[in-house]
Amino acid sequence: xxxxxxxxxxxxxxxxxxxxxxxxxxxxxxxxxxxxxxxxxxxxxxxxxxxxxxxxxxxxxxxxxxxxxxxxxxxxxxxxxxxxxxxxxxxxxxxxxxxxxxxxxxxxxxxxxxxxxxxxxxxxxxxxxxxxxxxxxxxxxxxxxxxxxxxxxxxxxxxxxxxxxxxxxxxxxxxxxxxxxxxxxxxxxxxxxxxxxxxxxxxxxxxxxxxxxxxxxxxxxxxxxxxxxxxxxxxxxxxxxxxxxxxxxxxxxxxxxxxxxxxxxxxxxxxxxxxxxxxxxxxxxxxxxxxxxxxxxxxxxxxxxxxxxxxxxxxxxxxxxxxxxxxxxxxxxxxxxxxxxxxxxxxxxxxxxxxxxxxxxxxxxxxxxxxxxxxxxxxxxxxxxxxxxxxxxxxxxxxxxx
Numbered sequence: 001x002x003x004x005x006x007x008x009x010x011x012x013x014x015x016x017x018x019x020x021x022x023x024x025x026x027x028x029x030x031x032x033x034x035x036x037x038x039x040x041x042x043x044x045x046x047x048x049x050x051x052x053x054x055x056x057x058x059x060x061x062x063x064x065x066x067x068x069x070x071x072x073x074x075x076x077x078x079x080x081x082x083x084x085x086x087x088x089x090x091x092x093x094x095x096x097x098x099x100x101x102x103x104x105x106x107x108x109x110x111x112x113x114x115x116x117x118x119x120x121x122x123x124x125x126x127x128x129x130x131x132x133x134x135x136x137x138x139x140x141x142x143x144x145x146x147x148x149x150x151x152x153x154x155x156x157x158x159x160x161x162x163x164x165x166x167x168x169x170x171x172x173x174x175x176x177x178x179x180x181x182x183x184x185x186x187x188x189x190x191x192x193x194x195x196x197x198x199x200x201x202x203x204x205x206x207x208x209x210x211x212x213x214x215x216x217x218x219x220x221x222x223x224x225x226x227x228x229x230x231x232x233x234x235x236x237x238x239x240x241x242x243x244x245x246x247x248x249x250x251x252x253x254x255x256x257x258x259x260x261x262x263x264x265x266x267x268x269x270x271x272x273x274x275x276x277x278x279x280x281x282x283x284x285x286x287x288x289x290x291x292x293x294x295x296x297x298x299x300x301x302x303x304x305x306x307x308x309x310x311x312x313x314x315x316x317x318x319x320x321x322x323x324x325x326x327x328x329x330x331x332x333x334x335x336x337x338x339x340x341x342x343x344x345x346x347x348x349x350x351x352x353x354x355x356x357x358x359x360x361x362x363x364x365x366x367x368x369x370x371x372x373x374x375x376x377x378x379x380x381x382x383x384x385x386x387x388x389x390x391x392x393x394x395x396x397x398x399x400x401x402x
Contacts, residue, residue, distance in 0.1 A: 029084075029250050029253035029254065029257075030249050030250050039309070040083075041083060042302075044083070044099055044102055044103050046302060046323060046327045047108070047327045047330070048098050050328060050331050051098065051111060052072065054335055055068055055070075055111075056280065064115045067128070067279040067281065068279055068280040071274075072274075073273050073274060073296070073300065073301065074096055074242065074273070074274060075245075075301050076243050076248055076301035076302075078177075079100065079102075079103055080247075080249040080252065081177075081205055081268070081270070082097075082099070083249055084253040084255075084256045085104070085175060085256060087143065088143065088171070089173045089174065090135060090143045090173075091143060091145070091175045092147060092174070092177065093130060093177055094147060094178070094207070095129055098111065101130050104142050105134070105142035105144075106130070106134075106144065107334070109334040110122055112334055112337075113341055114129065114130065116339075117344070118341040119342045119344040120342070122134075124352070126349070126352075132146050133147075145161070151182035151188075152185035152186075155178060155187060155192055157176075158174045158195075159194050159200055161174050162174035162195065162200035162202040163198055165201055166198070172201065173202070174202045175203040176202065180206060180207070180208045180209065181212025181220055184212075184221055192204055192233050195264075196235045199264040201262075203255040204268065205252070205268045208242070208269055208270065208272065209242075209273055209274040211287075213282075214286045225269065226267075227268075227269040230266070236267075237266065237268070238266065238267075239251070239271065240269070243272055243273070243299050243300070245305050246308075251268050254266075275295055275296060306320055
């Protein structure tokens with residue numbers, strides 16, 4: 001069973017005294033990363049792609065319930081940006097930020113069970129893909145928020161989360177991902193404006209991947225650069241090549257450090273490209289011929305980083321091959337566990353959906369009352385059934401008040 005927790009225990013950058021002394025004062029934050037951390041970035045990107053490839057195979061076997069949303073070609077922006085956060089920080093992902101979820105501590109087996117709607121998945125089969133969270137005490141939770149599907153709506157949510165950090169005097173930062181299309185929504189504007197006015201420790205990452213579902217960027221905004229919108233909120237902004245994982249880490253780390261130091265909101269634009277459709281069912285007929293192939297051949301984020309590791313940083317190809325093998329083994333083990341997990345019991349479908357324990361009877365209680373309860377519900381102590389509610393209903397019927 002693969003349960004990666006490296007993000008939780010990730011060490012601070014290992015600084016070699018001589019190297020640090022030789023490093024220019026204006027060196028980018030990535031210059032302080034140790035060799036282990038440089039290889040770890042490769043691991044997270046490779047794990048993201050391999051896990052998604054496994055999900056595609058399961059989807060074609062009809063074992064994935066619902067849609068499948070991939071981040072092919074965008075692995076560097078999710079991994080590099082989330083790598084800049086600390087354990088105590090909170091992150092809000094989009095459907096294409098599987099890499100960020102993994103870096104923050106989500107495990108492959110959790111993700112597989114979630115996509116397959118298994119009974120012991122994080123949402124027990126009630127939600128899909130990466131729509132699950134783990135927030136609360138930073139000592140015991142991993143710090144990612146279950147997302148809201150309407151794009152842009154998580155910006156005001158994270159403005160509130162980070163305002164609470166500020167009011168409580170906590171040394172914590174929030175990071176929220178949005179796509180290029182989300183920047184045209186009212187929720188995005190209201191959220192980032194509020195956060196900027198309040199000086200919230202928030203980093204807003206705009207992933208500019210060229211398409212809002214099937215709408216090219218030129219058809220949904222006149223802005224040439226999303227980073228220019230930062231000035232409208234009185235916030236600093238930085239733009240980076242989203243397919244260069246170290247460039248992504250650098251701009252995000254600066255934004256995170258600024259927020260932690262009391263500098264408020266930063267808008268980060270990452271320029272990347274989505275090589276798959278909005279989901280697996282999207283045939284991408286709206287994409288100009290040759291565009292996907294050109295990005296794959298010339299600008300694959302993993303290929304680019306692997307070349308830098310073996311060239312600029314002096315890693316042996318054997319080290320990368322060993323990482324690839326480790327990833328395959330972990331995904332294989334996680335798949336075995338997920339496939340062996342049971343599906344939910346139908347009668348569990350409402351447990352915990354609104355409140356747990358439920359504060360009101362489900363709709364089906366209203367017809368037949370006691371007979372329906374006895375026929376359809378389980379013994380007391382489970383989920384929505386409560387003998388006290390039944391007793392009260394009986395009393396109401398006997399008294400003629402129902």
